[in-house]
Every structure is written in C-alpha cells, then in structure tokens.
Amino acid sequence: DAKTTQPPSMDCAEGRAANLPCNHSTISGNEYVYWYRQIHSQGPQYIIHGLKNNETNEMASLIITEDRKSSTLILPHATLRDTAVYYCIVISADSWGKLQFGAGTQVVVTP
Amino acid sequence: DVKVTQSSRYLVKRTGEKVFLECVQDMDHENMFWYRQDPGLGLRLIYFSYDVKMKEKGDIPEGYSVSREKKERFSLILESASTNQTSMYLCASRHRGRVGTDTQYFGPGTRLTVL
Numbered sequence: 296d297a298k299t300t301q302p303p304s305m306d307c308a309e310g311r312a313a314n315l316p317c318n319h320s321t322i323s324g325n326e327y328v329y330w331y332r333q334i335h336s337q338g339p340q341y342i343i344h345g346l347k348n349n350e351t352n353e354m355a356s357l358i359i360t361e362d363r364k365s366s367t368l369i370l371p372h373a374t375l376r377d378t379a380v381y382y383c384i385v386i387s388a389d390s391w392g393k394l395q396f397g398a399g400t401q402v403v404v405t406p
Numbered sequence: 407d408v409k410v411t412q413s414s415r416y417l418v419k420r421t422g423e424k425v426f427l428e429c430v431q432d433m434d435h436e437n438m439f440w441y442r443q444d445p446g447l448g449l450r451l452i453y454f455s456y457d458v459k460m461k462e463k464g465d466i467p468e469g470y471s472v473s474r475e476k477k478e479r480f481s482l483i484l485e486s487a488s489t490n491q492t493s494m495y496l497c498a499s500r501h502r503g504r505v506g507t508d509t510q511y512f513g514p515g516t517r518l519t520v521l
Contacts, residue, residue: 329509338410338496338512339449393464394441394498394510396449 299383304401307377313370315400317383320364325388328359330368331396332379339382339396342368373404409433410513412497418519425484427516429497436502438480439510440464440472442493449496455480456502487520494518 300318307313319328329344343350343357345366350357356369370377382399413428431438439454441464451464453472461472469491473481480499484491494517498510 336515336517338498338515339510341509341511344509393439393451393454394449398448 299385299397301381301383301397301400303398304403307370307373307402307404309375309404309406310372313373313377313402313404315368315370315381315383315402316365317368318365319383319385322363322385323387326385327388328357328363328366329384329386330355330357331382331384331394332377333382333399334376334379339394342381344386373402375404375406378402378404410497410499410511412495412513412516414516415514416517416519418521419484419487420521421488423484423487423520425487425518425520427482427484427495427497427518429480429482429499429513430478431480431497431499431511432478433499433501433511434477435499435511436477437500438474439498439500440470440480440482441496441498442466443496443515444493452482484518487518489520492518492520 330342331339333339343355345357359366380399380401382396410431419425436457440452441449443449450466452470455461455474458477471483494515496515497513500510
C-alpha cells in the first residue's frame with residue numbers, strides 16, 4: 296500500500312472549516328484514500344473514503360486532486376468534539392483488510 | 407447504529423496470568439480483527455478472522471491466540487501475560503463486500519496493564 300504524509304499538527308477555531316492535507320504521491324490506480332480519526336482514549340472512527348471523485352457525507356468532505364497524488368479532508372464546521380488525531384491511509388482494492396496508521400495529524404479545535 | 411463492544415475498558419493483570427479479551431459486534435460482519443496500539447509504534451495487527459472458526463496470524467501473533475466460535479464474537483487470549491503486553495487493545499469488524507468497502511468499525515478499546 297502507498298505511504299502517506301500528513302502534517303503532525305494543526306489548530307482550528309470552533310465553527311470554522313478545518314482543511315487537513317494528505318500527500319500520497321505513490322498511490323496506484325486501484326488504491327483508495329481512507330480517512331479515520333481517533334479521539335483520545337477511544338477506538339478509531341471511520342470518516343470517509345474515495346477513489347478519484349470528491350466525496351461528501353454527514354461528517355466531512357474529501358477532495359482528491361486530479362492526479363490523485365494528494366487529498367484534503369474538510370470538516371466544514373469544526374466543533375470541540377472534532378479534536379482528535381486524523382489518519383489518512385491508502386488501501387488497495389484487493390487488500391485483505393489490515394489497517395496501518397501513520398502518525399496522523401493532531402487537530403485541536405479551540406473555542 | 408453500528409456497534410462493536412469490548413468486555414472491559416481497563417484491565418490490570420499480573421505476569422503469568424491468562425487473560426481473555428472479548429469483542430462482540432452486532433453488524434453481522436464476516437471479518438474481525440484484533441490490533442494493539444502503542445505510542446510511537448502505531449496500530450499493529452495481532453490476528454484476524456475471515457469468518458466463523460477461521461483465523462489468520464497478523465504481524466505480531468506471538469504470545470496471543472484467538473477464538474471465533476460465533477460470528478459476532480472474537481476473543482483474544484493472552485496465554486501467559488507479560489509486561490511487554492501492556493497496551494491498548496482494539497477490536498474491529500468489517501463487512502466482506504465489494505472492493506472499496508474497507509470500512510472497519512472499532513470498539514472503544516481495552517487498556518491492559520500487566521504488572
């Protein structure tokens with residue numbers, strides 16, 4: 296599976312949009328981009344995933360560049376409960392399911 | 407609402423004890439996973455199960471065994487607990503579906519301390 300690179304941390308003001316970047320320059324054609332987050336002392340939580348089109352659900356939006364070498368997770372109106380470590384990972388379509396998280400981005404939402 | 411539950415949030419055991427960690431999912435998922443998470447080492451797969459009575463070793467199976475007698479339940483067993491097994495243990499489940507459906511649902515985790 297392709298590696299990903301994320302900034303180690305970022306701050307966001309409550310009510311503002313949080314834009315989390317992720318680089319995956321070695322992604323191959325059958326690999327999906329997945330985002331999970333982990334609130335302190337809790338299990339990871341799935342957020343969203345995509346292949347090449349932009350995706351949106353009730354939690355977030357995922358913007359994938361045309362060359363698929365990077366993506367951005369957007370939390371449209373950050374709340375204090377969005378403070379967490381966010382993980383961007385790339386998973387092959389024929390993967391048997393093992394997840395491997397990198398260091399992720401520690402997002403702190405401040406009042 | 408999907409749910410994965412783990413038998414304990416916090417557990418303290420002594421070296422040499424046999425430890426059972428239970429995980430139950432209510433989503434009728436075929437695949438279930440046991441991970442451990444340690445600072446600086448990230449998430450590491452211990453064992454996984456494709457379906458009932460099936461199990462496969464992950465990356466760090468030594469010192470652990472698993473049991474999957476029913477579809478909804480996946481147990482992790484530490485045969486003789488050691489201090490280096492002090493960790494956060496996470497259970498996850500996944501529906502075995504079409505490609506691109508790799509969403510795993512995690513339980514709240516069990517923080518195990520071995521003294």
